[in-house]
Amino acid sequence: MVRVLLAEDDTAISDPLARALRREGYDVTVCDDGLAALEEAKSTPDLVVLDIGLPGLDGLEVCRRLRADGRTAPILMLTARADEVDTVVGLDAGADDYVTKPFRLAELLARVRALLRRSAPAPQADDGGGLRIDTQARRVFVDGNELQLTAKEFDLLRVLVREQGKVVGREQLMREVWETQWFGSTKTLDMHVSVLRRKLGDDASHPRFITTVRGVGFRFERPGDAA
Template sequence: MTKVLLAEDDPAISDPLARALRREGYEVDVCTDGEAALEQALLQPDLLVLDLGLPKIDGLEVCRRLRQEGSTVPVLVLTARADEVDTVVGLDAGADDYVTKPFRLAELLARTRALLRRGVVEPPAPEALVRIDNEGRRVFLRGQEVQLTGKEFELLKVLVANDGKVVSREKLMRDVWDSAWYGSTKTLDMHISVLRRKLGDDAAHPSYITTIRGVGFRFDAPEE
């Protein structure tokens, strides 16, 4: 598993950031001072996310010592000091990229992925809990095959292809039943009801298909 070392002494930043990185599929270790950061970074994680304002040894010195020791670990610097001089000094010390605080989580994750790609290290692909085999026309839920009819398969395929987005009743009828369809959608409601049961619509496994009243349906991919 791709390992990210997060060196940040402020739990208000490190806790949510560590959770976000783990959701991306990375193994995350957190340290809260420069001495620990240097020691763990020398063990060659796949990426070091490094706050400049660490106690004991600051982030710039951690970065310099890493490079002096010959470490090639990619370093993404977090800094609250946005002026150009500190940015240049940080990169000259051996950092590969930087993000200024406060930062947008999406931007930081994008830069993380970019640095890992540069080092030819990709995050592991999370296992899909609903998997559709289009060629075999088979559906698997948490590794177990779910027996679906032809229409149920086509219906689920359209919903999964639009994961997280509302698909209108009209689109579902056109795509699954007839491109020239018009009229009642009662048959759609019946198929959705059966599909929900087959996907485990009960207290232990709530439905992954949500009805958006007056519009259509939304599929939300299950999570562990």
Template sequence: MTRVLLAEDDAAISEPLARALRREGYDVDIREDGRSALEGGRETPDLLILDLGLPTMDGLEVCRTLRSEGYTVPVLILTARADEVDTVVGLDAGADDYVTKPFRLAELLARARALLRRSPPDLVSAPLVRIDPEARRAFFGAEELQLTAKEFDLLRVLVREQGKVVAREQLMREVWDTAWFGSTKTLDMHVSVLRRKLGDDASDPRFITTVRGVGFRFEAPDEG
């Protein structure tokens, strides 16, 4: 069942909206403050409907935090502030769409359906390794790998480009969102940790090979 997280502290809004969403066939979880909304967002619902004016942590901060941690859950903002500047700030924080209060229920449901129709990212896989970008989970055989956010992103890029050399510049740009200005010690450190978690022998790696002066290549050995 499609899971919708509704973060709204005004029961006069959240309760009828939750009923309408449930009539649409969605499983709805209501959160009444920003910190619990953030926790719920980390549980990767299919959609987050997020009020900006939440107690403990405002909706913008919730959205920014989720995006900075790599969560891709679609976010539909509810705001009582129709000013264009507030709208732009919300979208810059990583929101996918917004509805201003008071809103028409039919419009909000239509926008929610549009966000939910977006196709989730395809699974990325290689022999022995499987990555689910939407759930941000990676598996080595039947065992789930315990990865940090950057380790996950690095492995995702390498597996996606398996068999090809991925330049250091590309990895820095995609994983660290930064230009490469010479030092990539943090990249080397993360590759070293990934190798260890994959059981790679540094002197004879099965998975991640260093191509000197260029970057790294993810090999895909057969299970046997």
């Protein structure tokens, strides 16, 4: 059974949401403050639904600490703030998606299903060029060293590798990785690509794997492909 950690201090939101998640067949644990969320996360849930305005320790700090501790479970942020800057901060802290309050229950459940689907093992692996991707275990190695990637970073890399040698547009990446029709700023995507590049050991002036195609998107190539 899929285990979901729901951290929300407003019972008017947490009670119906927990019931809905349980109707979907998930095993749900509910807590109402940030410190309790960190403690409950030690049980390694499959997904975390995290309110950004938790008492004790806010959701952003909880998210940062979970990622710093190596927790890779998808994190869905709940926020009452719709401003793009706040959203970017949440995603940069390691969240995989966000829903703005008030939200439609059906939409939130769809986001949960999408995050769980993307984090499920994929039936393939990819090797070569110093990079090895174990898609079943969702692990990435460069020159034999394992990288610590968030779920979003892994999904970005997987899409780029799948389209190896082709330019993948920013809108396509937003659509596939964040599962949203995106018509505004792609700063969030650019920030995630920048962090992913740094983890891969890419140099901005002489990229090893990911090349920026100005005005369009990104292209993944293994060392020696261009030759």
